[in-house]
Amino acid sequence: MRTKDKLSRYSHFSCLFCLVFILFSLTGLSPAIAQQAGSRVDQLTDEQVEEFYRRAQASGLSEAQIEQAAMSQGYTLTDIAKMRRRITEIRSQTNRNRGQSYADTSLGRTLPNGLSRRVIDSLPYTARTDTSRKIKVFGASLFENANLSFEPNLRIATPRNYIVGPDDEISIDISGASSDSFRLKITPDGTVKVPNIPPIFVSGLTIEQAEQRIIDRLRKGGYQGLGSPGSGTYANVSLSNIRSIRVTLVGEVVRPGTYTISSLGSAFNALYLAGGPNPETGSFRKISIIRGNRVVRTIDLYDFILRADQRDNIRLLDQDVIRVADYETRVELTGEVRRPAIFEVLPGETLKNVLSFAGGFGDEAYRASITLRRNTARERRIVTITEEQIASFVPQRGDKYFVGKILERYENRVQIAGAVMRPGDYALEPGLETVKQLINRAEGLRKDAFTNRATIIRERADMDRENLSFDLGKLMRGEVADIPLLRQDSLTVLSIQDLRETYYVTIEGAVNRPDTIEFVNNMSVADLIARAGGFQEGAKPNLVEVARRIRQDSAGIRTTTLEMYRFALDRNLQMSPLETNPASPSDSAAGFRLQPFDIVYVRSSPNYEAQRQVFVFGEVLHPGNYAIFNRQERIADVITRAGGLKPGAYMAGARYSRQGQVVGSDLRHILDDPGAEENLLLNDGDTLFIPRQSEVVAVEGAVLNPSVVSFKLGYDFDDYVSEAGGFTDNARQRKAYIIYPNGRKDRTRTFLFFKSRPRVEPGSTIVAPFKPMDTNRLSGVERASILSIVGTLVITVLSRFF
Incomplete structure (x- = not known):
């Protein structure tokens, strides 16, 4: 509910009068519009809509007041909605054409016009490579990242210490017993103008101080009790639109100059627009913000990069100067560190600080010493820095530090491999100093261990390797002395299986899956047949043969090369008595077991044959x-x-x-x-x-018109060739032949000057072969060259005789 004080009534009538003036002026822009059918908003041009928007903003009326006044003049809600939509579209299109982004004033705070934008070169700075170095300056990539522009957030609350100035726009909302709204722009003189109140000077004040001054003047100008406890009238003063400020960046920056930024812009925002410090000459740790010829803050970018500390990222004021100094000391740190780079060092910092800038040592760094290459007055020299000196060593300009990698070598390793329960690497330490202790630490020998011999591969002092062999069984039983181990010793315990061939047995013939499989002890012939999938349908079970190698050595030479065994089985894999073996007449079918390398043959039945x-x-x-x-x-x-x-x-x-x-x-x-x-x-x-009888004859090959012609009883071979146009120039007439429909072929026969052509039957194919290409034939140019050479030789020879 409005108050009835004099200022409120005067302001109300003034706003209505202004709105009516705007609407009549708008209709006066095009008198013919009112006489046309359809919505008046659709008939307005873009220029007329922009003029309406500009005058409505200048009137100082709220959005709701404008809508109510427009409806009182005959505009419908549809017209108002269309007008708002057209205003938004026109402003968005205008902003895109300018290449800038602005927010609608009805939605919130906006950016000022004419702000500086970062220059996007045809060849971006990030693509430029420094050929003089292979390693980058630490921090240089911070301002090369296009996604890290440090632009201020316009949606945050207005900082209470924000200093207002010309072109800032202040919004005043009055609610409660009185209701009103003002959007006031600070003039170049530093004042704001509230209707019916003398100008209020606010430039140079914080937003909090400006709020107190404006409310105080409104209270004196007619809004009685505004902001006082118990009055029922409240006021809220906020910053709706912000101004732009100009800051200058000098010194060793990539693009020095004066930049226009928003009044909420920070030091990092300005540095980003200028491309940051020049990686070749600029300092990343001595960036001064100068205000009124006095340094108000010195920025160390390492604090932000390493610790995300933004205390130095202060908000800038108009006419601030940012100066990037030349670097004084830079050192290079490479090798086994986490961030190899070129680092800037300030006075009082040590090599320990540089290591922290690089993220510390890498996982495989050699930490006992660091190699330094330092420039002297005439040449360079090498300095070895021990681990104890790192904390106190002071870097100098141009130093190059290198952190090496640890050796692929162990100071206390011994190895055990082969037939033990847990082969692998073990530490040579008290309690594990001998061969027996190492085997016990590996949880003992496997059952297949070959204990007659074990070997140790030992590294000599000259890095050569030697082999030490010993009887492992006697050592484990205590019959010989235990062997002390040395660093890098490798003990190998052989397995019995390592000293013999791989054992296998083979089954072939009428079984479902003939194969060669690994030998296992106590395997019978029936077991092997079962693993092979059983007999095929055509198998003859009562004729199974086993071929066995002769393994026993003998004094003489045997006439047989292997031993043969025959068995009779049934389909249930039941074995009949074994045929008597002359070499072992005591063998029986029940006790027969396969041996390594046996081959079992299952024969097929002579009367069994698959259908054909x-x-x-x-x-x-x-x-x-x-x-x-x-x-x-x-x-x-x-x-x-x-x-x-x-x-x-x-x-x-x-x-x-x-x-x-x-x-x-x-x-x-x-x-x-x-x-x-x-x-x-x-x-x-x-x-x-x-087939059915064919009535055609085909003529193919070296004829003028290869084709298919009808069969004629009176025609012979040459007649059909003539039907196809005759032979070509490159045809081999004497080699012409015919292919009969049953697949047989017949050729032309010659005797002296007589030719005998084959007869032609229906469905035949006559083929005239081509002559082979003469690749050795000389061309005309080659023949002329040879004749010219021969003529020259003849003339030369004749000239000697005459």
Whole structure:
């Protein structure tokens, strides 16, 4: 509810009068608009909408007051919504065209116009490589990162110590018993103008001091009791829009100059715009902020990089100067440290500080000493810095420190490998100083350990290695003295299996999974057959043979090279008595066990054979697959089983194929004379194709027009070639041949000057081969060159005689 004081009533009528003036002025911009149909907002141009927005802002009315006054003048809620949308779109488009980003004043705080932006070069600074160094200056990458601009956050609350100045915009909201709202921009003179109140000077005050001064003047100007306890009228003063300030960066920065930033901008923000300190010459630890010719803060960027300390990132004021000094001392630290780089050192700092800048030693660093290369007046010298000197050693300009890597060597390691329970590396220490103690620490020997001999590989003083062998069994039993161990000793205990071939047995023949498997003791023939998946259907279980190597040495030379054993088994893997072995007549089937390298053969039954079949198709009554009935069945027999030939069958063109290849046979006589040679025995997978009679002849190869022509009874070989245009110039006429439809071939025969061409049958293919290309034939240019050389030689020879 509004108060009835004089200032409030005057302000209310003044605002309404101003709004009515704006609306009538707006309609006066285009008198014809009111006479046109449709929404008046749609008929306004962008320039008219911007003019309306500018005048509405200058009126000082709140958004709600403008909407109410517009509705009283005939504008609908739809018109108002359209107007707000068009204002937002036009302002967004304007900001994009300027390449800057601003917030809508109805949404919150905005950035001022004309702020400096970081220069984006065609070749960014991050892409420039320094060819004089292979290692970077520590901290140089901080300002190369485009995602770390240090721009101020406009959504934070206004800092209470913020000093207001010209172009800042202050928002005043009055609520409670009185309700009002003002957006006041500070003039270049440093004042704000509240309607009906004399100008209020606020420039140079903090936002808190400006708030107190403005409220005090409003209270005196008509808002009685404003801000006083119990009055029921409250005021809130905030910074709605901020101004821009200008700061200057000088010294060793990448891009020195004067930059325009927001009044909330910080020192890091300004340094980012200038590209940061110059990595070649600038200091990262002595950056001065000068205000009124006095240094108010010195920035050490290492505090921020290493500890995220932003105490020096202070907010800048107008006309502040940031100076980046030249560096005084820089040193290089490389090798086994976490952050190898070039570091800047301040007076009073030691090598320990430099190590902390680099993140300390790496995991494999040699810490006993650090190698230093230091420049002298005429040359360089090497300095070795011990671990005890690091904390007090003072770096000098141009020092290069290198941290080495520890050696791949152990000061107290011994090793044990082979047939022990826990092979590996162990520490040579009290309680583990001898071979026996090492074996006990490895939890003893395995059962397959070969105890007659063990070896120690020992490193001599000259780094050569020597072998020490001993009887491990006697040592473990205490029959010989225990052997002391030295650093780097490697003890190897052999296994029995290491000293023999790999044992295996093999099974072949009519079993489901013939294989070679690892030998295990106490394995019988039946066990091996079971592991091979049992007998195949065609197996003959009562004929199983075992071939065994002769392992026993003998004085003489034996006539046999191995021992053979035969067994009779049934399908249940029950073994019948073993045939008597002349070498061991006491052997029995029950006690027979396989030995390493035995080969077991399971024979197939002589009467067992898988089905075999041939495929017959074409001009037969019943085409399809036919099983081969017996081993004497021939082509004529399978034709008869297929029901014989159809009336249109052409036996001269019948093709008989075996394993994918055509067998060149004339099958025309097999039906009349089954004893003809062409009546072949059938094999598994054979194919017989009996076509219909063909009525064409194909002519291919070195003819003018390779084609297919119709068969004519009176035509011979040459006639069909003529039908294809005759031979070409590069045809080998004497080598022309014919391929008959049954797969047989016939060639042209010559005797003296006589040629005998093969006869032509329907479905045949005449082939005229091409002459081979003469790659050795000389070209015309080559022949002319040779003749010229020969002529020159002849002239030279003749000139000697005449």
